[in-house]
Amino acid sequence: MKVFSLLWAYAATSVLGASWIAPGAVWYDTDGNKIDAHGGGVVKRGDTFYWVGHAASNQTPNLYSSTDLINWKNLGKQASSVTGMWRPKIAKPNGSFWLFGQQDRYVLSLKSANFVGGYSQSTKVHIPPNDYSYSDTGMFFDEDTETWYLLTSADHNIVQVNRINKDGALGDKVSDLRGGAYEAPGIVKADGVYFLIVSGKTGWRANPNKVFWSNSINGPWSGGSDIAPQDQKTYGSQNTFELTVKGSQKTTYIYMGDAWDSKGGASSNYVWAPLNINAGSHSVQIDYHSMWKVDVNTGVVSYPSTLKRYEAEHAVLSGRTAGEAHIFVNDEPPVNISSLNSRAGYHTSTPVQLTLKPGDVNTITFGATGSDGFEVSVDGIELFEEDEE
Secondary structure, eight states: OEEEEEEEEEOOSOOSSOOSBOTTSOOBOTTSOBOOOEEEEEEEETTEEEEEEEOTTTOOEEEEEESSSSSOEEEEESOTTOOSOEEEEEEOSSSSEEEEEEETTEEEEEEESSSSSOOEEEEEEOOTTTOOOEEEEEEEEETTTTEEEEEEEETTSOEEEEEEOTTSOEEEEEEEEOSSOEEEEEEEEETTEEEEEEEEOBTBSOOOOEEEEESSTTOOOEEEEESSOGGGHHHHOEEEEEEEEEOSSOEEEEEEEEEOBTTSOTTOEEEEEEEEEETTTTEEEEOOOSSBEEOTTTOOEEOOOEEEEEEEEEEEEEOSSSOEEEEEETTSOOEEHHHHTOBSSOOSOOOOOOBOOSSSOOOEEEEEEOSTTOEEEEEEEEEEOOOOO
8 A cells, every 4th residue: 555645834833723724634623623523514603604513423513613714613512412413504594593414314403592502403304395315414505595405415316405494494395406326415606606516426435526507596407517627536525515705805615525534434634625616607616725725804815835845756665564654743743644644535645734943953754664565655845834924
């Protein structure tokens, strides 16, 4: 087995918070713990973004908050008595707050009087019109009509869009997508066109996610083109949500995906990236970068500047015992690179945030242990300028 690694580092004496979004990397909350919000969605209230997803340990809804989409504060479990709830999404069709998610092949709805905390079971949702078993719940809010929609993928391969009524109950089906084995639906609206993004059904393994379009939420849906080069398999991720950031200078659309491990477990990470959308040509493409960020006030996307690249094209590490690769920085504890690249469908690069001392005084060491034939190919290290904001 081979693991190809490209590592990114910040030149800083200390890192008090994250400065960039690094797709596929391990993301930590403001307490220094790995973010645990898989299959989730993001809602903005005031100046704050709220990210709800399921905790890998028992699929209980976890909530995080951020004002910059980079640094996230853990607000804790939202319904600690509920387990086995996948892909939770928040809606607010009336004065109450609702969490919809998949449980036991059906949709479960939770309700709370408060946005943060206190969610308890409202009902097990029977999706009209035919009450098929469903999975992979998605959520879309249409600002133009102030209407919430629940997205589901049926076990018999129909992706369905249902209106959420003002009383929080699930309303009529407004449209569906047939003719393919699709799941993980999400909708983004740009220049009056609705774009429905879906994943193929390949278990935890990544695949080329597709986009369909319609001039109406009522369909019909056309298209089915890839949102990334086919060989990249949506950059090792599966769609979960599309976020629109309306800034003073531009509107930025963000693809939010999960980089699942082989079991959908705790080592799964996240792939977020801007979307290039051309409503006229009905084109949607992920604009993938190793690190990026969006100014949530202006909507402008930016990227870090590379200070220096250290080539290591001929550095190959090999071993005989355990099958792991590590990186050592100065006297810091080792980072297990293999654990960062154990997703279903390995990436050709593994982003790692490193804290370096100023000047030419840093020592970076790679090591590998593995069975016969195990190799780690080190392509290089790129040193990026730390954000000054």
